[in-house]
Amino acid sequence: MKILVCISSVPDTTSKISFTADQKSFDTTGIQWVINPLDEFALTKAVQLQASGAQVTIATVGETIVEPVMRKALAIGANDAIRINANPQDSYTVAEEIVALVKENGYDLILCGKESLDYNGNAVPGLVASMLEYPFVNACIGMEVQGNTANCTREIDGGKEKISVSLPAVIAGQKGLVEENELIIPNMRGIMSARTKPLTVKEASSSSAKVNSVQFQNTPGRGAVKLVDASNLDELVRMLHEDAKVI
DSSP states (O other): OEEEEEOOEEEOTTSOOOBOTTSSSBOOTTOOEEEOHHHHHHHHHHHHGGGGTOEEEEEEEEOGGGHHHHHHHHHHTOSEEEEEESOOOSHHHHHHHHHHHHHHHOOSEEEEESSOTTTOOOOHHHHHHHHHTOOEEEEEEEEEEETTEEEEEEEETTEEEEEEEESSEEEEEOTTSSOGGGSOOOOHHHHHHHTTSOEEEEEOSOOOOOOOOOOOOOOOOOOOOOOOOTTOHHHHHHIIIIISOOO
16 A cells, blocks of 8 residues: 655654745744654554555655655654655645555555644645645544555544445544644654655645735734623623723
8 A cells, every 4th residue: 555645844843933024925934844743643643554565655745855854754764754845835735746646656545633733734634635636534543454444533522433335435533533642753773764755855736826925914912801700790891892892
């Protein structure tokens, strides 16, 4: 079985987020990049399936800055990597590149996180499945592959749903696809082997971005806090009505 795991490179949660002077793009200066956490659950599941003979390829749409993160994914256990040399302008562009890769190589299973934790678009997996006309399972928190069938458990409002799909299919996972204690921390052997594993650079097949970012803004800081004595309920009601306008 050939598995493609889609990997996003996102800023570490401890990084300070800022934008360029014109507020039109994200300022990458001094940013520490990591594997998108939800993609890491998908990657770990794919590596576990190697025990049954699966071949695991990771793919990232991005420029050279993403390669250290891809090497970490190889150290975790992927067999090889493909970097599609393009600026991931929007979800549609990324999905188109992944689809072209799948059509070229004929993967049996496409795994990814349900969204990246930078823009939280939650769009790429569904777009890929739609373009390929493959079955799609979103918010997957459990999966077992038996022959040509993936038996999945997905999270829904108020509960869980069990569903089976025929391969090839697109599965968008999240926390629960594997347990957190199953996530693989690369050891020295994995790090050394990652240096010799194939990392192929493929030129982009298209540049049909559908979204243009006009401006980014940081979230506003917290306003001043007004304290009201617990015995002065009339003043509290007045402030909620006249100042905050919530009652």
